[in-house]
Amino acid sequence: MLLLALDTATPAVTVALHDGERVLAASSQVDARRHGELLVPAVDSVLAEAGQTLSAVTGIVVGTGPGPYTGLRVGLVTADTFGFSLGVPVHGICTLDGLAFASGIEEGPFVVATDARRKEVYWARYAxxxxxxxxxxxxxxxxxxxxxxxxxxxxxxxxxxxxTFPDARDPAHASAGALAALAAVRLRAGEHPGPPRPLYLRRPDAQVPKNYKVVTPK
Structure with a gap:
C-alpha cells in the first residue's frame, strides 16, 4: 500500500505519502489564496523526499471538506486526475474526520470546528x-x-x-498525514473510506446574476 494524500479544504495545502503503517514524507503550507499554485509542487516535493515516483502510488486519499468552494475543488480535481491517470482508486475522507483523528484526544466527546468565513464554522461532534x-x-x-x-x-x-469554544486546541488545520493514516485504518478493516465527492454545505459566492441582459448577435 502506498497512499498519496492531499487536502485543500482549509487554508493549509497539505500533502503526505503513507505506506499503510507510517507517513514517509509530508508537506503543509498555510496560504488560503494559493492552493492551485502550491499543490502539485508539494506533491513533487513529497515524492522526492520519500524516494518514490508517482507511478508507485496504489491509492489516492483526498479531503472532501467541508470547505470553501474554490479551495476545496483544487484538491478534489487533482486527486481525480491522479487517480484516472494512474488507474488507482481515489478515497474521500471528510476533512473534519481527519482533524478528529489527528486531535490526540483519546476519549470524547469533543468537537472539530474549522473556519467557514462569514463569521461561521464548519463543525461536527465526535465520540x-x-x-x-x-x-x-x-x-x-x-x-x-x-x-x-x-x-x-x-x-x-x-x-x-x-x-463558544473555551477549551480550543490544536491542530488548527487539516493534515494529509492524518487523512492517509485514517484511510489506511479503514482499508485494513475492510471499510470503504468513501467517494471523492465534495461536502459543499452552502452555495458558492459566485453566482449567475438574475435578470441579466441577453445580448444576441445581429
Whole structure:
C-alpha cells in the first residue's frame, strides 16, 4: 500500500505519502489564496523526499471538506486526475474526520470546528477520534453554543471563537498525514473510506446574476 494524500479544504495545502503503517514524507503550507499554485509542487516535493515516483502510488486519499468552494475543488480535481491517470482508486475522507483523528484526544466527546468565513464554522461532534456523532454542519458559533458546551474542540474555527469554544486546541488545520493514516485504518478493516465527492454545505459566492441582459448577435 502506498497512499498519496492531499487536502485543500482549509487554508493549509497539505500533502503526505503513507505506506499503510507510517507517513514517509509530508508537506503543509498555510496560504488560503494559493492552493492551485502550491499543490502539485508539494506533491513533487513529497515524492522526492520519500524516494518514490508517482507511478508507485496504489491509492489516492483526498479531503472532501467541508470547505470553501474554490479551495476545496483544487484538491478534489487533482486527486481525480491522479487517480484516472494512474488507474488507482481515489478515497474521500471528510476533512473534519481527519482533524478528529489527528486531535490526540483519546476519549470524547469533543468537537472539530474549522473556519467557514462569514463569521461561521464548519463543525461536527465526535465520540472518539474515529467516530462522528453528527454530520458536518455550518453555523454561527453563538447558535451552537449549547451543543458544544463543556467539551474540547480542535480546529481553526474553535481557536477563532473562544467564547463558544473555551477549551480550543490544536491542530488548527487539516493534515494529509492524518487523512492517509485514517484511510489506511479503514482499508485494513475492510471499510470503504468513501467517494471523492465534495461536502459543499452552502452555495458558492459566485453566482449567475438574475435578470441579466441577453445580448444576441445581429
Amino acid at each position: 472518539d477520534p474515529r467516530t462522528p456523532l453528527t454530520r458536518p454542519a455550518v453555523d454561527r458559533p453563538a447558535d451552537i453554543a449549547d451543543d458544544v458546551a463543556g467539551v474540547p474542540a480542535v480546529g481553526a474555527g474553535a481557536l477563532l471563537y473562544p467564547d
